[in-house]
Amino acid sequence: MIVYFDNAATTVLEEEVVQAMLPYLTEHYGNPSTLYSLGRTTRAAIEEARKTMAKLINAQPGEITFTSSATEANNTVLKGAVLYAGVERIITSPTEHHCVGHTVEFCRDYLHTEVEYVRVDKNGNADLEHLSQLLAASDKKTLVSLMHANNEIGTMLDIEQAGNICRQYGALFHSDTVQTFAHFPIDVQQLPVDFIVGSAHKFHGPKGIGFLYMRKQSKVASFIHGGGQERGMRAGTENVAGIVGMATAAKKAYDHLETDKAHILSVKNYFKESLLSTLEDIDFNGNTDDRSLYTVLNVSFPPSDKSALLLFSLDLAGICCSGGSACGSGAAAGSHVIQALGKDPDRVSIRFSFSKYNTRDEVDIVMEKLKETFASRK
Numbered sequence: 001m002i003v004y005f006d007n008a009a010t011t012v013l014e015e016e017v018v019q020a021m022l023p024y025l026t027e028h029y030g031n032p033s034t035l036y037s038l039g040r041t042t043r044a045a046i047e048e049a050r051k052t053m054a055k056l057i058n059a060q061p062g063e064i065t066f067t068s069s070a071t072e073a074n075n076t077v078l079k080g081a082v083l084y085a086g087v088e089r090i091i092t093s094p095t096e097h098h099c100v101g102h103t104v105e106f107c108r109d110y111l112h113t114e115v116e117y118v119r120v121d122k123n124g125n126a127d128l129e130h131l132s133q134l135l136a137a138s139d140k141k142t143l144v145s146l147m148h149a150n151n152e153i154g155t156m157l158d159i160e161q162a163g164n165i166c167r168q169y170g171a172l173f174h175s176d177t178v179q180t181f182a183h184f185p186i187d188v189q190q191l192p193v194d195f196i197v198g199s200a201h202k203f204h205g206p207k208g209i210g211f212l213y214m215r216k217q218s219k220v221a222s223f224i225h226g227g228g229q230e231r232g233m234r235a236g237t238e239n240v241a242g243i244v245g246m247a248t249a250a251k252k253a254y255d256h257l258e259t260d261k262a263h264i265l266s267v268k269n270y271f272k273e274s275l276l277s278t279l280e281d282i283d284f285n286g287n288t289d290d291r292s293l294y295t296v297l298n299v300s301f302p303p304s305d306k307s308a309l310l311l312f313s314l315d316l317a318g319i320c321c322s323g324g325s326a327c328g329s330g331a332a333a334g335s336h337v338i339q340a341l342g343k344d345p346d347r348v349s350i351r352f353s354f355s356k357y358n359t360r361d362e363v364d365i366v367m368e369k370l371k372e373t374f375a376s377r378k
C-alpha cells in the first residue's frame, strides 16, 4: 500500500479530468491553428478553457496564456520583463523555487540585471520593510518577484501588502502562485499583482501544462520564437488535451475549495498533533499558524542516524514524501530554502504534503512507521 504525502510535488490525476481530456487525445486531433472544422473544434476547446481559467481569478480571457509548465511561465515573466519591458532590476527572495531563483541568476549573469534579495526570517517570511527600503533606494525600473507560498515549508506571503508596496514605488509585481492557485481564492481585480502563474499537476490536473496571467497593462513578450500561437505570447502548437484538463481540474478545485480545505487542514493538524505528542524534539520549518499552506507540513527531526535514513525507511514502507535539509554533515545537495532559514544544519527536514484524498488513517500508518524508527515515546 502506498501512502502518498507528496502532493506539493504533484497530485494524482482525477478521473473526471481524464474523461474531459480523452476526446482531445483521440478524435479531436486537429491543429487549432487550422481553419477546417477539425481545427476549429480544438480552437474552440482552448478558448473555452481560457474563459474558464480567466473567470476563476476574475481576469479577462486575453490575460491568460497557456504554457508548458509554471517553470516556463515564470521564465517568460522574468526574462520578458528584462528583455522587453525595460526592467533593469529584480528584487526577489532567497527562498523562491529554482525556476524563479535560477532564472533571476540568468538575468543577472547574462542580461546584466541588477538583483537584490529581500531578507527572510527564520520561518521564511519575507521582510516587507526591507522590500520598501530596497524599492526606495533606486529609481531603476524594477520587477519584484515573491512567491505566494513556499513549496517546501508552506510559508505564505501577504501578497496584497507586498503588491501594494510595489504599486507605491511603481514596480512590477510577479508572484509564483503555483502552490496557491486552485487552493485559495485569487481575484486579480482585488490583488495588486501584474503576473501570476499556475501548474495543473498541482491540483489534480495533467503534467506539462501551466498558465501565465499577465495584467493587460503589464505586457512582456515571449522568449520562445516561432508561430503566432497564444497571440504571439507562446509559440508552439498548443497542448489541447492538457489545456482542457487544466481548466476542468481548476474548476473542480474551486467548486469544492472550502470542503476540501477543511478536510486537508484536519489531516495536517492531526498529523502535527500526533507528531508532537508522540516523538521527542520535533520542530517544524516555516509558519505553523494560518500564514501557512494547509497542504504542507515540513517537519524537522532531531539529528541522529535514524533521522538520516528516515526518507529511505519511509520509502521502503511505501510512504512518499520529500526530503530537504540544510546540507549539513556533507549531505549531497541541501535545500536552499532550509539553508536560508538559518536553522541547525544537522537536523533532518522532511516535507509531508496533503490532498483531499488523504486520510487520518494514513497519518496513523506514517506515525506507526515513525514510532518504530525512533522507538522513543514521550
Ligand SMILES: Cc1ncc(COP(=O)(O)O)c(C=O)c1O
Residues within 6 Å of the ligand: 008, 009, 068, 069, 070, 071, 072, 097, 099, 147, 149, 150, 151, 176, 178, 179, 198, 199, 200, 209, 210
Ligand atoms: C512554487 C513552485 N513554482 C514552480 C514550480 C514549477 O512548476 P512546473 O512543474 O509546472 O514547472 C513548482 C513545482 O514544484 C513549485 O512548487
